[in-house]
Amino acid sequence: QTGIANVTDPSHWQWFAGSTTGAGGASAPQWSSSVTAAVPVLTWNNHITYPQMSYDPGLHRYLLTFTYSYSSQPPAVWKGGAQLVIAESPTPWGPFSFVATSNEFGPSNGYDAGFPSQWMSRDGRTLWLKWAANFAGCAKGLDCSGVYGFNFAQVRLTVKAPAAAKRASAAGAAKSHRTHKLLVVLSGLSLPLLLLFAVDRRRRLRPR
Incomplete structure (x- = not known):
């Protein structure tokens, strides 16, 4: 302090x-x-780029985000796709539990991902993820201007229910979620989270 x-x-x-x-x-x-x-505070075998950490006051957790180029040799060279990794911890120094990953993040080498603390709901379960991406890859349907773009997407976090609560609600019908992409849940030891990466409101801004 x-x-x-x-x-x-x-x-x-x-x-x-x-x-x-x-x-x-x-x-x-x-x-x-x-x-x-x-x-x-965290050891990673590959090249980590632009790690960011934000405090989610609604969930009392620190959210760590970073990306790495998994297809590059050596990993520090940006070639091919990138993967987003999200982890959480009750303290900034860990230990961290891995929440979710997103393969082929970007599009075309997404990086600098993070959750701005000003863009979180009061309960901490609805927030916005911002990141930059290189659109020079000219993926299908994207603007092939060759410039970097600013992106953001709404993210919804759901606290995993205890086993007893799951059994009590087993007879109920689960409400369906319509999302563009579902991030793979790896684990969540301290506070298990299911992270839905809803990109229905993603925006892309290009510098003039």
Whole structure:
């Protein structure tokens, strides 16, 4: 907590230096004033681009988003498609549970994905995902102007019901959702989420 006046002064920064297990098995973060003691909050085997983290006050969770070019060799070179990864945690330093992924994200190398905190509903379950994409790939139906475009899509988060609640409502008919794409749910250990990526309101803006 450096305060607004000192946020750009590195001498006031504290670096995450790992976690320790305290009494009762609780995990506690360790902080250091030395950058050499810093450790990653998340380790990923591929090239991560533009990771962003937003706090969802309605769900009391931090949402981490990033993309990577899974088809590139080496991964740091942007060629082929990109994949979006979304993870969540009760704290900014983790541990993170993977919520969902979206293959062929973009279109044509989508990156810089994130959830602006100003674009979240009060309950934290309806929010907007923004990202940039290179339309030079000229995918079918897209403007082949060769410029980068700004995109955003409405996202709906549903908290996974406990097992008992599922059994109680098993006889009820589930309401159908009409969405363009369903993100694959990987896991959600702390707060399981089903993430529906509704792109029915996606907009694309091009610079003049």
